[in-house]
Amino acid sequence: MRVPFTKMHGLGNDFIVLDGRNATLPPIGSAVVAALSDRHTGIGCDQLIVLETSTRADFAMRIFNADGGEVEACGNASRAVALLHGAEAMVETSGGIIHVEPVGHGARIDMGTPHFEWDQIPLAYAMDTLAMPVGWDGLDQPSAVNVGNPHVIFFTDNCDAVPLENLGPQIEHDALFPERINVNVATVNDRNSIRLRVWERGAGITRACGTGACATAIAAMRRGMVEREVEVTLPGGTLTIEWDEHGHIIMTGPATESFRGTFDWGDYA
Known part of the structure; x- marks a missing residue:
């Protein structure tokens, strides 16, 4: 056939x-x-x-x-x-x-509305998902967001320096994440732009991840680090992410x- x-x-x-x-x-x-x-x-x-x-x-x-x-x-x-x-x-x-x-x-x-409750991510046990009291080899205090699939987001001074090829699979398969997790490392450039790298669950490091860009932007917005519309630049290019007045995530890109x-x-x- x-x-x-x-x-x-x-x-x-x-x-x-x-x-x-x-x-x-x-x-x-x-x-x-x-x-x-x-x-x-x-x-x-x-x-x-x-x-x-x-x-x-x-x-x-x-x-x-x-x-x-x-x-x-x-x-x-x-x-x-x-x-x-x-x-x-x-x-x-x-x-x-x-x-x-x-x-x-x-x-x-x-993309609809994001979810933040620990059991909506899901996590193995209850905790604050805005700044989680956990860490892995220098990456700590992440946020967790479910945007249709689960993401954990680490904010760092230089996301390009993070050994994501090593830490990505370790975090993805951690027992804290019963359905595994997409791992995002991000650097906030200013109030309107973010740099991002993603270890994608089941795929590894990818040149771009749309849901990762959405989750990272929402996490940064929740923390007051950026405005409600922001450009997220990944190795493959840039997406525009907006959290609109109705609570929906709007992603625009090529x-x-x-x-x-x-x-x-x-x-x-």
């Missing part, structure tokens, strides 16, 4: 998109996801995105990290899907329903279609 795909990226965070809205796809298993995601023997991507029909929204989006695990949300993929769909839409994800709207060479995404092709499902199953 040959299956068509679209390869896309948002600021270098790249995706294989399979459209199952008008065609039946075989069952998506973790082994197939991992095989397709492999950059040496597969198509290669950070996440596999599967579009499906929905009874609650215009369509549904499922998100699988490169290790095969399914996750709740992906901001960069949401912009890519908005560009691919080509029109304003409500999209069902396992993290909630989001509103997407193509804008120029990218999209504007209403997305790009790289190429299209087909593959034989049996080669990866």
Whole structure:
């Protein structure tokens, strides 16, 4: 069975998109996801995105990290899907329903409202999520935010100097985070801009993470470090994050279609 795909990226965070809205796809298993995601023997991507029909929204989006695990949300993929769909839409994800709207060479995404309670992150036990009394090898007092998926955010004088390739997997798999965690290290440049690096749960260090940018901006806003609209610059580029008067997170940024092709499902199953 040959299956068509679209390869896309948002600021270098790249995706294989399979459209199952008008065609039946075989069952998506973790082994197939991992095989397709492999950059040496597969198509290669950070996440596999599967579009499906929905009874609650215009369509549904499922998100699988490169290790095969399914996750709740992906901001960069949401912009890519908005560009691919080509029109304003409500999209069902396992993290909630989001509103997407193509804008120029990218999209504007209403990511919904953030969650801060310890059991909404979730954490293994109760604590203040604004400045958590925990630390790992020089990174301490993080914030935690759930923006459809869980994030922990560390503010540091120089996020580029943090050995994220070592600390990222250690923090991701810490027992404090029963569903694992996305790890963000950020430096606030001024009231309107933040630099950010992200270790993404199940994917590792990525050039960009839309939900990480949202979570980091919200954490900085809660701490009074930045204004209610801020530019977040990641290695792959810059996103604009706003926390609007209704409490919703609005993310605006680019997305790009790289190429299209087909593959034989049996080669990866």
